[in-house]
Amino acid sequence: VSKSPEQADVASLSAGQTHLADEARTRLGVLEGEAFLARLAGVQSDLVEALHVLYGDAADVEALAATLVRAALEATASRGEALAVLDRRREVDPTWFLAEDRIGYVCYVDRFAGDLQGLLRHLDHLEALGVRYLHLMPLLRPREGENDGGYAVADYEQVDPRLGTMTDLAAVTAAAHERDIAICTDLVLNHTAREHRWAQAALSGDPTYRRFYRFFPDRGGPEGPDAYERTLSEVFPDFAPGSFSHLPETDEWVWTTFHDYQWDLDWSNPEVFQAMFGVMCQLANQGVDVLRLDAVPFLWKRLGTDGQNQPEAHRILQALKALVRLARPGVVLKAEAIVGPDQLVPYLGAHDVYRPECDLAYDNQLMVMLWSSLATRDARLATQALQRRTPAPDGTGWVTYARCHDDIGWAVADEDARAVGLDPHAHRAFLAAFYAGRHSGSFARGIDFQVNEVTGDARTSGSCASLAGLETALDEGDEQQITAALRRIETLYSVVYSFGGLPLVYMGDELGLLNDQGWAKEESHAADNRWLHRPRMDWEAVGRRHVQRTVEQRCFDAFRALGAARRSLPALRSDAATTVVPVSNPHLLVYVRRHRRSLPLVALVNFSDHAQVVDLHDLPVDGPLRHVHSTSGDLGQAHGQVHLPPWGFAWAEAP
Numbered sequence: 001v002s003k004s005p006e007q008a009d010v011a012s013l014s015a016g017q018t019h020l021a022d023e024a025r026t027r028l029g030v031l032e033g034e035a036f037l038a039r040l041a042g043v044q045s046d047l048v049e050a051l052h053v054l055y056g057d058a059a060d061v062e063a064l065a066a067t068l069v070r071a072a073l074e075a076t077a078s079r080g081e082a083l084a085v086l087d088r089r090r091e092v093d094p095t096w097f098l099a100e101d102r103i104g105y106v107c108y109v110d111r112f113a114g115d116l117q118g119l120l121r122h123l124d125h126l127e128a129l130g131v132r133y134l135h136l137m138p139l140l141r142p143r144e145g146e147n148d149g150g151y152a153v154a155d156y157e158q159v160d161p162r163l164g165t166m167t168d169l170a171a172v173t174a175a176a177h178e179r180d181i182a183i184c185t186d187l188v189l190n191h192t193a194r195e196h197r198w199a200q201a202a203l204s205g206d207p208t209y210r211r212f213y214r215f216f217p218d219r220g221g222p223e224g225p226d227a228y229e230r231t232l233s234e235v236f237p238d239f240a241p242g243s244f245s246h247l248p249e250t251d252e253w254v255w256t257t258f259h260d261y262q263w264d265l266d267w268s269n270p271e272v273f274q275a276m277f278g279v280m281c282q283l284a285n286q287g288v289d290v291l292r293l294d295a296v297p298f299l300w301k302r303l304g305t306d307g308q309n310q311p312e313a314h315r316i317l318q319a320l321k322a323l324v325r326l327a328r329p330g331v332v333l334k335a336e337a338i339v340g341p342d343q344l345v346p347y348l349g350a351h352d353v354y355r356p357e358c359d360l361a362y363d364n365q366l367m368v369m370l371w372s373s374l375a376t377r378d379a380r381l382a383t384q385a386l387q388r389r390t391p392a393p394d395g396t397g398w399v400t401y402a403r404c405h406d407d408i409g410w411a412v413a414d415e416d417a418r419a420v421g422l423d424p425h426a427h428r429a430f431l432a433a434f435y436a437g438r439h440s441g442s443f444a445r446g447i448d449f450q451v452n453e454v455t456g457d458a459r460t461s462g463s464c465a466s467l468a469g470l471e472t473a474l475d476e477g478d479e480q481q482i483t484a485a486l487r488r489i490e491t492l493y494s495v496v497y498s499f500g501g502l503p504l505v506y507m508g509d510e511l512g513l514l515n516d517q518g519w520a521k522e523e524s525h526a527a528d529n530r531w532l533h534r535p536r537m538d539w540e541a542v543g544r545r546h547v548q549r550t551v552e553q554r555c556f557d558a559f560r561a562l563g564a565a566r567r568s569l570p571a572l573r574s575d576a577a578t579t580v581v582p583v584s585n586p587h588l589l590v591y592v593r594r595h596r597r598s599l600p601l602v603a604l605v606n607f608s609d610h611a612q613v614v615d616l617h618d619l620p621v622d623g624p625l626r627h628v629h630s631t632s633g634d635l636g637q638a639h640g641q642v643h644l645p646p647w648g649f650a651w652a653e654a655p
C-alpha cells in the first residue's frame with residue numbers, strides 16, 4: 001500500500017519521536033511530558049497536512065514540522081507554572097471563553113489608562129461592568145509617526161515603550177488572571193511596518209529577508225502589480241490607493257495592501273511562518289490568552305482573485321492552530337475577517353471536513369444589521385439575513401459587537417436586500433447618508449470614511465452614542481430624545497449581549513461617550529477620521545456614573561444589568577443555539593436561544609419610535625413567558641400579548 005506524502009511525513013515524524021518523547025519527558029517531567037505527547041498525537045496530522053499544502057514544493061515538510069514541534073515544546077517548557085495551570089484548567093473546560101460570564105471590553109491602553117501600569121489601577125472599573133475578557137488594542141512597538149493605530153509593528157518583541165515593557169504586560173496578564181479576566185492582544189500577521197528589522201534588511205539587499213516580502217522590479221509583466229490590481233479591491237481607496245507602493249531607494253515596488261508603510265509578508269515562505277509562530281509563543285508566554293489575528297483574509301495572494309479568503313490562508317491558520325494547541329492549549333485564536341458570512345464561517349474551521357482553525361471570529365454582519373434596523377425602524381432585513389446563516393461549529397463562537405475602533409462598512413448582501421424589496425446599492429447609500437447625518441430626520445452624527453469615487457461606496461466613522469442619536473439629543477437638550485438615544489444604545493447592546501457570541505463593549509460605550517471632536521488635532525491622526533471614535537477615557541464621566549439621573553449613570557447601569565442577566569442563564573452562553581423567528585410586525589427582531597441546561601430564552605427587540613405589541617401566537621412558545629430582563633422591567637403580558645416600549649427589548653424564559 002503506497003502512502004500519500006502527508007501520511008509518509010506523519011509516519012516519519014512519529015519515528016523521529018522516540019527522541020522527542022524522551023526530550024519531552026525530560027524537559028516537562030513525566031506527567032506534562034505525556035500530556036504534550038498526547039496533544040502532539042492529536043494535532044500532528046492537521047499540522048503536516050497543512051504544511052504540505054503550503055510548503056510541499058518549497059521545503060522539506062518533515063524537517064519543517066519537526067522544527068516547529070520543537071519550538072512548541074520549548075514554549076510549553078518555558079510557560080511558567082501559573083500558565084501551565086491555566087492550560088490544564090482550559091483543557092478540562094475547553095469552551096471556557098464561551099461561558100455566560102465572559103463579557104468583553106476593548107480599549108487602547110494609552111487612551112484608557114495612560115500605560116500598562118495605569119491599567120492596573122483601573123481594573124475596578126472593568127470589574128464593576130462584569131468584564132471577564134479584555135482586548136488591549138495593538139501594544140507592540142509601532143513605527144514612529146503615523147502607524148495605523150499600532151497596526152504597523154516595528155518590533156514584535158518589544159512593547160511600545162510609551163505603554164511599558166514586556167514585564168509590565170506580564171504583570172497586567174497576571175493581575176487580570178487573578179480576577180478571572182482573560183487578556184486579548186493583537187497579532188498583526190499580514191504585514192510589518194517598513195521600519196521593522198526584517199523590512200530594513202530586505203531593503204539593504206539581504207536575500208533571506210527579501211524573501212519575507214513581495215518585491216517587483218516594475219508594475220508590468222504577467223505577474224506584476226498591474227496584473228494583480230486588475231482584480232484586487234482597495235481597502236483604503238482614499239488615503240492609500242492601490243495595493244503596491246513604489247520604493248524610491250531601490251526603484252522597485254512592494255506589496256502593501258493597507259498603507260505604504262505596511263509591507264505585506266510573503267507567507268508562501270516557510271521562514272515567515274516560523275518567525276510568526278515564534279512571535280505567537282512569546283506573546284502567549286507573557287500570559288496573553290487570546291490572540292486577535294489581524295487581517296487574516298489577506299494572508300495568501302493569488303493572481304486573478306480579490307486576494308482574500310484563499311484556501312491557503314485557511315491552511316496557514318490551521319497549521320498555527322495545531323501548533324498553539326500543542327504549545328499552549330489554553331490559548332484562543334480570534335480571526336479578524338471582515339468578510340461576508342459565507343466566507344467568514346470557514347475561519348472557524350467549517351470546511352467540507354471540520355479542521356480546527358480559529359476559535360472566535362467577529363460577527364460583522366450582526367453589527368451592520370443592528371445599525372440598519374435602527375436607521376430604518378424595520379427589522380425585516382436583519383431577520384432575513386440572520387436567519388439563513390450557518391452556525392459557528394461546536395466549540396467555537398462569535399464575537400458580537402456594536403462598535404469597534406474601525407469604521408462601519410455597509411456590508412449588506414444584494415440577495416438579502418432584494419429578498420425584502422430593497423435596492424441593495426440604494427440601501428447601502430442610504431445607510432452611509434443616514435449615519436453621516438446627511439439624511440433629513442437622521443439622529444446620527446457620524447462622518448464618511450473612504451468614499452470610493454469609483455463605486456460610490458462610503459463607510460462610516462462615529463461613536464456608538466453619537467451614531468445612536470445621543471449627541472444630537474444632548475445638543476438640543478431634549479429630554480425625550482435623550483431617553484430615546486439611551487434606549488437605542490441599551491437595545492443595541494442587549495442584542496450584543498444575547499444574540500450568541502462573546503459580547504465586546506467598546507471603551508466608552510458604557511458611559512455614552514460621544515465623538516471626540518478634537519480627533520484631528522494630533523498630527524499623525526489627522527488623515528484618518530476613525531480617530532473620531534477613539535476618544536480618551538473621560539474619568540470624570542466615569543465618576544458621574546455614581547450620580548443619579550446622569551447620562552453616565554443611566555447608561556452604565558443598563559450595561560451592568562445586561563451583564564448580570566446574561567450571567568444568570570446558560571441560554572445566554574455564547575455557544576447556545578440561536579434561532580431567528582420571523583414575525584408579522586416589521587419593527588421587531590425576535591430570536592430564541594436554547595441550551596440544554598436551561599429553558600429557552602426568547603429575545604424581543606423593538607426597532608421603532610413607538611410602543612409595539614407582540615402576539616404570543618407568533619412565537620414558538622406554549623404559554624405565558626417569564627420575565628428575565630427588559631427595558632421597562634416587565635413584559636406587560638396580557639391577553640396573549642407582550643408590550644414593548646419604543647426602542648425597547650425584553651428577554652423572557654419560555655415554557
Ligand code: OTU
Binds near residue numbers: 148149235258337405
Ligand atoms: C484591520 O482592519 C484593523 O482592524 C484596522 O484598524 C487596520 O487599519 C487594518 O487591519 C490594517 O492592519 O480593512 O477597514 O477583512 O477588513 O483587516 C478595516 C479584514 C480593515 C480587513 C481588516 C482591516
